[in-house]
Amino acid sequence: MDPSYKEKAVSFLQMVAAGNVREAYRSYVAPDFRHHNPYFRGDSESLMLAMEENAAKNPHKTLEVKHAIEEGDIVAVHSHVKQNQEDLGGAVVHIFRFHDDLIVELWDVGQPIPKDSPNENGMF
Secondary structure: OOOOHHHHHHHHHHHHHOOOHHHHHHHHEEEEEEEOOOOOOOEHHHHHHHHHHHHHHOOOOEEEEEEEEEEOOEEEEEEEEEOOOOOOOEEEEEEEEEEOOEEEEEEEEEEEOOOOOOOOOOOO
16 A cells, blocks of 8 residues: 555655655655745755755754644644754644645744743643
8 A cells, every 4th residue: 555645744754854855855756846935945956955954964853743634635744853952943834735646845834942931731
């Protein structure tokens, strides 16, 4: 049985966090991929290079998936991302759109985890 879109999205994120960026792109990203991260051009190559640069700068980066939701061709993954072990990290949501079993579109939003928060429930 083929992996679900949800499994593919999670695998893509885990591979990128582990520094296997090009392999993640080869395995899961469509040739006409586009993204909506406002800090980089909207093409595949620009984001891939930024992800590689981040992986080289943060070789101990971790990504812990908290929730993954699949509805039709859309997948949302809510994660705790830390650039290194000492980092409090951030809550990040990646939203993927799939077509023909590959990622064709990506949105991401993030919120840093504050050192002191009045919310006793935490970010997760």
